[in-house]
Amino acid sequence: MYFWKCWRDNRTHFIVSLIALPALCVFFTVIAVRLGDPDAVRKGTPPSVIQAWSTTTEFILGGWASVFTLMWGLVLGASGLGEEFKERTADFLLVRPRRRRFWVWAGWSVGVTELSVMVFLAVGATFGTLTYMTGHVHTWRPLATTLPLAIGGTVVYGLTYFMTIVARSGRQGLSYGIGILFIDLLLPSAVSYYWNVNLPSILGFMMGACKWVTSPTAVFPVGGLVLWTLVALAFPVAAQLVLERAEV
Amino acid sequence: MNDLAIWTEELVKTYPEVRAVDGLSMNVPRGVAYGFLGRNGAGKTSTIRILLGLTRPTAGRGAVLGFSIGRDQVAILERTAFVSESKTLYGNLTPRELARFTQGFYPKWSDQAAAKYSRLFEIPMDRPFSKLSQGNRTKVYLMLALSQGADLLVLDEPTMGLDPLMVDEFLRVLVEDVVGEGYTVFVSSHHLSDVEQIADWVGLIDHGRLLLEARLDDIKSQFRLITVAGNALPQTLSPEILLVASEGNFCKYLVKKNADAFAAELNRQGATVAEVSPLGLREIFLELVRKEEACTSGNVGGITARISSSLS
Numbered sequence: 153m154y155f156w157k158c159w160r161d162n163r164t165h166f167i168v169s170l171i172a173l174p175a176l177c178v179f180f181t182v183i184a185v186r187l188g189d190p191d192a193v194r195k196g197t198p199p200s201v202i203q204a205w206s207t208t209t210e211f212i213l214g215g216w217a218s219v220f221t222l223m224w225g226l227v228l229g230a231s232g233l234g235e236e237f238k239e240r241t242a243d244f245l246l247v248r249p250r251r252r253r254f255w256v257w258a259g260w261s262v263g264v265t266e267l268s269v270m271v272f273l274a275v276g277a278t279f280g281t282l283t284y285m286t287g288h289v290h291t292w293r294p295l296a297t298t299l300p301l302a303i304g305g306t307v308v309y310g311l312t313y314f315m316t317i318v319a320r321s322g323r324q325g326l327s328y329g330i331g332i333l334f335i336d337l338l339l340p341s342a343v344s345y346y347w348n349v350n351l352p353s354i355l356g357f358m359m360g361a362c363k364w365v366t367s368p369t370a371v372f373p374v375g376g377l378v379l380w381t382l383v384a385l386a387f388p389v390a391a392q393l394v395l396e397r398a399e400v
Numbered sequence: 401m402n403d404l405a406i407w408t409e410e411l412v413k414t415y416p417e418v419r420a421v422d423g424l425s426m427n428v429p430r431g432v433a434y435g436f437l438g439r440n441g442a443g444k445t446s447t448i449r450i451l452l453g454l455t456r457p458t459a460g461r462g463a464v465l466g467f468s469i470g471r472d473q474v475a476i477l478e479r480t481a482f483v484s485e486s487k488t489l490y491g492n493l494t495p496r497e498l499a500r501f502t503q504g505f506y507p508k509w510s511d512q513a514a515a516k517y518s519r520l521f522e523i524p525m526d527r528p529f530s531k532l533s534q535g536n537r538t539k540v541y542l543m544l545a546l547s548q549g550a551d552l553l554v555l556d557e558p559t560m561g562l563d564p565l566m567v568d569e570f571l572r573v574l575v576e577d578v579v580g581e582g583y584t585v586f587v588s589s590h591h592l593s594d595v596e597q598i599a600d601w602v603g604l605i606d607h608g609r610l611l612l613e614a615r616l617d618d619i620k621s622q623f624r625l626i627t628v629a630g631n632a633l634p635q636t637l638s639p640e641i642l643l644v645a646s647e648g649n650f651c652k653y654l655v656k657k658n659a660d661a662f663a664a665e666l667n668r669q670g671a672t673v674a675e676v677s678p679l680g681l682r683e684i685f686l687e688l689v690r691k692e693e694a695c696t697s698g699n700v701g702g703i704t705a706r707i708s709s710s711l712s
Contacts, residue, residue: 153504161492240488247484248505249477340478400454 153183154255158262161231163318164332173220173270174202174277177212181281184208207364208282217274218358221305225267229312230326233259233395237320242400253392260313260388269303273296300361303380304354310387316340317391317398328360352379404666405430405584406451408469410463413446413608420446423607428586428601433579435602435616436588437596437681444588445485445607452482465551478506481550483541485557491530493532495523505529507551512645517543520569524643529559534561540690542570546577547558553578555587559594567591596681606689612642614656616681623679625657625687627652630671643687650674654687 184207205385220273229249235253245255261374279294311332333354357376364370406428413421421443428434439442449455451464453473461468467475489498495518503509518525521539524532529540538561545553553574559567575598578585589595595602596616604612614623633651635644640662643654655662663673679687 153501157490157493157501160497229571238485239491241490242488243449243454243482243484243486246454246481247477248502250505251474384494399456400449 154245154250154258155262158259159266161279162228162262162266164356165227166270169224169270173217174273177217177274178281179276180212180216181205181208182285184212184216185282185285201334205286205288206363208278209294209297210359213275213301215271215303215359217271217278218301218304218355218362221267221271221274221301221358222272222308222355224332225305225308226312226326226329228267228321229309229314229329230316232263232313232316232325232392234313234316234318234320234324237317237400238322246400252395252398255285255318256388256392256395260310260391263309263313264302264306267309268298268302271302271305275301278307297361297362297364300358300377300380303377303384304358306384307354307380307387310391311382312389314387314394319392352376354380403430404428404463404466404612405432405434406462406586408447408451409460411447411460411462412441412458413449413450420608421450421457424605424608424610426603426610428584428603430584431526431579431582431585432600433574433598435599435681436586436605437590437592437602437685438588438605440590442533442605442689444605445534445556447605448482448554448607452477452480452554463701479551481545481548481553482543483553483555483558485560487534487537487541487560489540491527492528494526494528495532495543496525498529498540498544499525502544502548506548506550508545510549513549514543515545517573518548521566521656535563535566539566540564544563546573550583552584552586555589557589558587559589559591567594584625585611590617592685594681601682604688605683611688612684618657619679619681619684622657623661624655625652625675625677625679625683626655626663626673627661627668627677628663628666628671628673630666630669632669633666633671645687645690652687654679654684662708665686 162380187207219373237244246252247332275298282288285359304353308329312325313326315328315332316322319325319328336353337355343351357373358378361373363377364372403672404427409425411421412419415662415710424443424447424585430511436444436447437451450457451462451469453470453476454472463469465479467479469476490501493501499514499518503511503514517523521543522538523539523543529537532540538558541586542558542590545555548661562570571594572585579598579600585598587595587599599616601615602619603610627647627650629650634641637644640656641653642656643652645652653662659676663676
């Protein structure tokens with residue numbers, strides 16, 4: 153029943169996003185193709201088609217859809233289990249006969265499922281539109297883009313989810329999550345600029361993975377995927393450790 | 401220990417600035433209503449939170465329904481219903497949805513009981529919890545707890561916000577449907593009259609320690625407040641003498657049993673016994689937790705020892 157309750161808490165935002173995100177992806181894809189060379193695209197001239205695909209992939213999925221996913225991860229995480237403390241419902245929930253880790257993993261998995269569904273639909277809408285407009289079908293590569301986007305969203309979601317439990321407040325957890333995300337975005341750029349050392353960044357990973365769709369020379373970022381998957385799983389584990397030791 | 405619903409032994413809970421529970425040892429028999437009384441900050445809620453695993457004890461041990469606190473927490477929670485002091489539930493859910501949410505956790509959940517209590521307590525089942533009055537929120541909490549089919553009900557200030565009619569109705573339900581069916585009620589409350597109405601046993605806690613644990617019937621039939629005037633009156637407490645306190649020129653003794661024998665012994669020692677009066681729960685509560693100066697007269701140990709031995 154806790155799964156139902158988690159779904160019940162987010163369902164309005166989720167359904168709105170579920171409609172808005174694919175719609176916006178379709179809209180931006182149409183704009184992106186029209187800003188290129190729509191006649192050539194319509195005729196199926198290979199460079200124009202490739203151009204349309206790479207532009208759309210990089211700027212729509214690698215750009216704003218990634219940011220949207222990260223933002224959604226932040227919002228979703230902030231409404232997670234830690235908010236029970238702020239709302240003073242923790243002493244109702246935590247006396248239900250389940251181990252505390254159940255609450256952590258159940259709440260987290262509902263959020264991950266919602267995020268994944270949204271990402272899948274965004275990617276599907278974008279590449280569906282592209283395929284329809286260009287007449288060119290990329291096979292499994294576009295679908296593989298779902299993975300880094302979903303993992304990226306899950307990392308940020310897990311981070312906020314964890315921070316919300318630590319801070320025992322959704323708002324504070326959100327603030328900490330945004331702060332850490334900014335550090336993750338700015339620090340690698342600064343380190344790379346001054347010392348020429350590449351530090352992993354979640355947005356960089358998501359954008360880079362989207363480039364791989366149309367670049368024949370690019371390699372699928374398996375290492376990054378493994379690294380960020382481990383990071384994504386580390387947050388609920390940390391949240392479990394915190395909650396199991398928490399005094400309510 | 402199997403005949404006890406709750407037992408604790410030297411339970412301690414310390415926070416950085418306060419010792420909330422200080423060596424609490426109590427025994428709550430199964431199938432009774434047990435009133436857990438104390439002032440604000442006496443340690444009642446901290447004790448309850450330890451029993452339910454919401455917080456960990458600093459020291460000591462205990463068991464609920466035969467399951468060890470901390471180790472068998474899920475087993476305890478499967479058999480225990482809890483009504484917390486805050487009475488806060490999910491604001492966006494209606495009582496009907498809250499019942500649906502709660503029932504999934506308890507195999508012994510009864511839809512019939514939920515329907516019965518929602519009717520009895522006149523709960524608006526389809527209004528969001530956030531839009532309910534304080535009294536209705538309390539009723540929802542009680543309805544959920546009563547429908548769980550729990551062996552033990554732990555109630556922290558359960559009648560808060562209820563009107564007198566509903567309090568009576570709820571207390572009747574506790575006596576008839578819960579204790580009457582052989583289940584245990586552990587109720588923490590400031591409302592002594594409510595507790596007096598339903599409790600078989602009472603435990604009185606102050607500064608984290610149990611000052612008194614007794615059957616309510618024994619309190620009514622045997623506990624006496626003896627008011628005495630005289631010199632060199634006994635000062636020390638014993639298992640039978642729960643309180644020695646001064647009031648003007650008199651000294652008061654709260655005696656657990658054999659009050660007449662104690663009064664006679666005081667008379668024999670040359671003291672004048674002004675009054676031997678029976679006590680209600682309220683008087684005992686006030687006497688035990690009230691801070692008064694001890695009697696100033698001397699010769700402490702000897703007489704008390706003699707009196708205690710003559711009583712036992």
